[in-house]
Every structure is written in structure tokens, then in C-alpha cells.
Amino acid sequence: MKKILHWVLAATLISGATMVGVNMTSCNDANADNTMPPKVESTELIRTSKSWDGVELPDYLEGRPELVAVKYVFPAGQKLGWHHHPVMNYGILVQGELTIIGRDGMEKIVHEGEAVVEMVNTIHHGENRGKKDVILYMFYLSQKDLPLAVQHPEIPLE
Numbered sequence: 001m002k003k004i005l006h007w008v009l010a011a012t013l014i015s016g017a018t019m020v021g022v023n024m025t026s027c028n029d030a031n032a033d034n035t036m037p038p039k040v041e042s043t044e045l046i047r048t049s050k051s052w053d054g055v056e057l058p059d060y061l062e063g064r065p066e067l068v069a070v071k072y073v074f075p076a077g078q079k080l081g082w083h084h085h086p087v088m089n090y091g092i093l094v095q096g097e098l099t100i101i102g103r104d105g106m107e108k109i110v111h112e113g114e115a116v117v118e119m120v121n122t123i124h125h126g127e128n129r130g131k132k133d134v135i136l137y138m139f140y141l142s143q144k145d146l147p148l149a150v151q152h153p154e155i156p157l158e
Contacts, residue, residue: 045092046115051122052100052108057088058120066142074098074134080126082155087142090117096134099127103155110136123152 049057074080074096082103093110100108100116102124110116118124118138128134140148 046090046117048117051117051119052110053102053106053119053122055119055122057117060141061087061143063143066144066146068140068142068148070138070140070148072134072136072138074126074128074136076128076131076133078128078134079157081157082123082125082152083149084121084123084152085118085140085149086121087140087146087148088117088120089138089140089148090115091136091138092116094135094137096128096132097130098134098136099129101125101127123155125157 051057076096092115093112095112097112098110098116100110100118102119102122108116142148
């Protein structure tokens with residue numbers, strides 16, 4: 001279990017540093033005018049063991065982890081079909097505003113700069129109700145050959 005947590009933490013830190021554009025090699029060099037470079041800043045965006053709807057996340061899967069990072073771009077007005085995630089995932093919305101809707105009608109609006117922890121094994125869908133594209137970076141804690149999402153085309157969007 002500790003080995004899995006170390007892999008998850010390492011991948012999260014690496015992907016987070018890459019996403020925000022931190023150049024780790026330049027942190028050791030002085031600026032051209034021989035002053036010290038600015039210090040790396042960190043801001044914790046979220047720390048939770050619950051998804052956005054308040055449900056406790058499941059225990060980690062047994063076996064070797066597969067960490068997946070995906071950038072999604074949702075055009076203005078776009079609706080995703082109903083789906084569920086068989087694995088834990090979380091993300092950071094870097095542009096726009098995304099509305100996530102559960103089957104029970106509960107909604108979560110994720111704003112630019114916010115982090116969100118998705119529902120696991122609960123059917124939901126997302127909508128971009130805004131006027132600009134949504135850009136969302138998602139990080140999945142998966143295993144080889146597991147889908148990141150399972151679509152439910154039998155459920156019509158309203």
C-alpha cells in the first residue's frame with residue numbers, strides 16, 4: 001500500500017510541476033544581474049478523500065498502478081454523454097467553467113483555477129454552458145487495461 005501511495009505522490013508532483021510550467025533546472029541558477037532567482041511557490045488546491053458530491057472515495061486498487069494525465073478541451077455549448085469512472089480521478093480547470101451533473105440532479109460548477117475530484121462508479125455528465133472553451137487537466141489513478149470512463153449511451157441527455 002505504501003508503495004502505491006509513493007508512486008501516486010511522485011506522479012502527482014511531477015505532473016503538477018509540469019502543468020504549471022515550473023522549470024526545476026533554472027531554480028539553481030542566479031539571474032543575469034547576479035540576484036537570486038524567485039523561489040518556487042506552491043498552493044494546495046485541494047486535499048480530500050471525498051468526490052465533489054461528498055461521497056467517500058474507494059480504497060486503492062490492488063496491484064501495479066497506472067497513472068494517466070489527460071487534457072480535455074470542451075467547446076462552448078458542448079455536452080458530454082452520461083458516463084462513470086471506474087477509477088479515482090481529479091483535475092484542475094484552467095479555462096472556462098464546467099458544470100457536472102449527477103443522475104440525481106445534483107450539480108457542481110467548477111470555475112477556472114479550481115480543482116475537482118470526480119465521482120467514482122457514479123453516473124454523471126458534464127456541460128460547458130459558457131461562451132468560451134473549457135480546458136481541463138485530469139489525473140487518473142488507474143491500472144493497465146482499465147477504462148478511464150464507461151459511456152452510457154442508453155441514457156438520453158435532456
